[in-house]
Amino acid sequence: MNYDIIIIGFGTAGKALAGTLGGDGKKVAIIEESPEMYGGACINTACIPSKTLMAEAGRGRSFKEAVARKADVVDALNEKSHKQLAENDNVDIYTNSARFKDDQTVELLEGDDTKAVITAGKIVINTGAKNMMPEIDGIDSTKNIFDPEGIMTLDDRPDSIIVLGAGYTALEFISLFSMLGTDVTVIDRSQHVLIKEDKDIGTAVYDDMVEAGIKFVSGTEALKVDNEEGHVVIETDQGTFKAEAMLVATGRKPNTEGLALQNAGVALDEDGAVEVDDHLLTTAGNIYAAGDVKGGSQFTYISHDDFRIVYDQLKGEGERTTENRGAVPYTVFIDPPFSRVGMTASQAKKKGHEVAEGNLPVREIPRHKVDDDARGVFKAVVDKDTDEILGASLYGRNSEELINIVKIAIDHGITATALKNNVYTHPTMAESFNSLFDV
């Protein structure tokens, strides 16, 4: 069977491309290896389930209630994603593993057997990333060790948990389990949490987590894990720790295993990600890669923007690139959330900017009284000479929404003075910008 385009992986970019190109009348094949993953990681195993659990915990629901609602949300979104493409007459969904035969030919596998072979002039790889398990003695044979996906399928809340890692994924689960009443111990290689972020904010997050009862064992190397009386016991260079369960959140790696990329002339970079140019073209001239599999920032909205770039290559002027998509904001959904866009003050100084800094503790924002939550601090980085906004790091309630305002300001050259003098509704966290940008 020949198609105009084959998409490997039903992730964020893949789904949008298949739907849009199918709508344009192109003959599209989309290949997904698991029916449980229609719509990709974000809705099935990552963003949506984790944020649903967090929202439920915030409402004071039990773990069981939270997990039950999360399952309903995931099922509904998975079904909706499948339906959207299944109802498109120009899109064929294949539930198989894909493997390249050459740069225009893809095998559809069931186990080791080739069930069919399909061809297309253009192919998009959107196979995402998967959790990495570190090599620790005993990790494969010890029970009650979970990755982020697995920990969200537990029936009962563990009374105690060890979290290995303190990156963005780990921090969200640390916060979640702490809110649910689990005793949390964090074991991490690095010396500080949020090491790449503004130092004061990293400290504020750490202090709030310690205040909530979370225990950190930082700068630590895990040596060995085992089970003892139904618990997980971890031996480290700073002592031995024990809990009912352990979550391993030590990073993710691009999903390229089994694709036989060498058959298509698609090269990987030194981190194992598919090598792409700024139009997302791989080293094979007719094959694109989108989303986590190409490395860089791993966010669902980046995968969605990758869809725009590839679509623009296939149907538009080819002007959108990874270089002109603008500032990329992000939120770590801890309680309260931490969000960032652009540079920190120290990064801006290193780049030669004369910096003016806004620094506003949340306790000075009127809205905090209404919410009865004084935790957090908002920081802004402004170029002293030009009034240009260079970045913002916001730790506090509603930062996941506010950061998008700053992103628009950065992308469209809206100055710090403009945000300072803007009229905002009251009482909101947004009105903090009247003070934050008064630098």
Ligand SMILES: Cc1cc2nc3c(=O)[nH]c(=O)nc-3n(C[C@H](O)[C@H](O)[C@H](O)COP(=O)(O)OP(=O)(O)OC[C@H]3O[C@@H](n4cnc5c(N)ncnc54)[C@H](O)[C@@H]3O)c2cc1C
């Ligand atoms: C716990 C967690 C929470 C997260 N929270 C957020 C968040 O709040 N906000 C955010 O923006 N990002 C978040 N992320 C990151 C986000 O999930 C990813 O960036 C996003 O899902 C990447 O999508 P993608 O398009 O690259 O592909 P994916 O959604 O990963 O889809 C790839 C698909 O390809 C399939 N596949 C793989 N290999 C093959 C093959 N050989 N043949 C056929 N099919 C194959 C897979 O089954 C999968 O369905 C989170 C990640 C994790 C782990």
Ligand SMILES: NC(=O)c1ccc[n+]([C@@H]2O[C@H](COP(=O)([O-])OP(=O)(O)OC[C@H]3O[C@@H](n4cnc5c(N)ncnc54)[C@H](O)[C@@H]3O)[C@@H](O)[C@H]2O)c1
């Ligand atoms: N809210 C969001 O948008 C969101 C949420 C979760 C993840 N993500 C995406 O997923 C990506 C991956 O995040 P991540 O947190 O999984 O990875 P990461 O690479 O950001 O963090 C890994 C952490 O594990 C630690 N570590 C590594 N090996 C270790 C070992 N053997 N022992 C102890 N500690 C060890 C590291 O010190 C680090 O703190 C992020 O870059 C982000 O883009 C996004």
